[in-house]
Amino acid sequence: VGSSSMDIRMEVVDAAGRECLVSHFLFVARNPFTQTSQRVNPLRVESAEDREMFEERGQWAAARKARAQAQRGDASVVGKGEEGAAERRERWIADIMDKSQVAQDMPALVPSGWVWAHDTAHENILMCQPQQRNMAGRIFGGFLMRRAFELAFSTCYAFAGTRPAFLLVDDITFRRPVDVGDLLRLKSHVLHVEHKYNPGPPWLGAQTASHAVVHVAVTAFVVQPEKPSSHVTNTFQFRFAVDNNAKPLKAVLPSSFAEA
Incomplete structure (x- = not known):
């Protein structure tokens, strides 16, 4: 528990x-009259x-704030662990962009078995209706999460x-509110495919000793x-497990640094 948040x-x-x-789940308390933190x-x-769980989630919250501030351009708040992760990410991006x-x-010289990230893209568009609003009169965040999950699952x-079998939610950000009557466009694509040499989660029901993890x-x-x-307004990242018994999945290549 923070001053106005609950984990x-x-x-x-x-x-x-x-x-x-x-x-x-991270909840933030808001005053419905003043629209400020409560x-x-x-x-x-x-x-x-x-106490152990409290300290662990406190460290997670601090790291989350540091990542958010770093994304806004304040690199001075990034810790050593975050710096190492950023360096590894930059090296990975450089390697994948070389390919x-x-x-x-x-x-003509590239081996088969890959596909462009933009060729995996799907999207839908919808009008936000009054029955989807929350107590504050905005579109309920759970509705947005459900529609994003459905599109990600279908894309995978x-x-x-x-x-596929759902594994986990990597990250969700709420940048701006969505209002009743807004025209909402959802766009998805596959980011990366990892090959794991184990059967994966039991609910996948894999028949082989390997599975793939698809990032969407x-x-x-x-x-x-x-x-x-x-x-x-929002960004979502999901991971799904896929049984490799059906057929090997193709690698995904970005065509730009923005996609990487």
């Missing part, structure tokens, strides 16, 4: 007591287990050629044709 953990277990799902009651941490450049300049399904990104835009204007 809530939810666990789902089966009848045998085995852990099936762990989710963390202080919440502090949390009393008593047991050693609770992409070869594919663009000499496509169409890419893999076999039904979804971006939500509010478009206003009368102006005209278009701005990003």
Whole structure:
């Protein structure tokens, strides 16, 4: 618990007591009259287990704030661990863009088994209705998450050629509110494919000792044709597991640094 935020953990277990799902939800308290942050009651941490979880989520929250500030251009707040992750990401982007450049300049010499990221793209567009609003009169965030998940799942399904199994939500950002009557455009594409040499999660039901992890990104835009204007409201990143028994998945190459 922060001054006006709550980090809530939810666990789902089966009848045998085995852990099936762990989710963390971050809620922010808002005053409905002043539209400002609302202080919440502090949390009393008593047991050693609770204290360990409290400290762990506190470190996660600090790292999350550092990433957000770094994305806004304040690099001075990034810690050593974040710097290392950023360096590894830059090296990975440089490597994948080298392969992409070869594919663009000499496509006949590139081995088969890959596809451009933009060729995996799908999108839909919808009008936001009054029944989808929350208590504040805006479009409910859960509705946006559900539509983004459905598009990401369908994108992975169409890419893999076999039904995927959901693994986890990498990241979700809410940049701007979405209002009733807004024209909402959702665009998705496959970011990356990882090949794992194990059966994967039990709910995948893989028949082989390997599976693939497919990373899918979804971006939500509010478009206003009368102006005209278009701005990003939300970004979503999901991971899905796919059984490699059906057929090996193709590698995904970005055609630009923005896609990488």
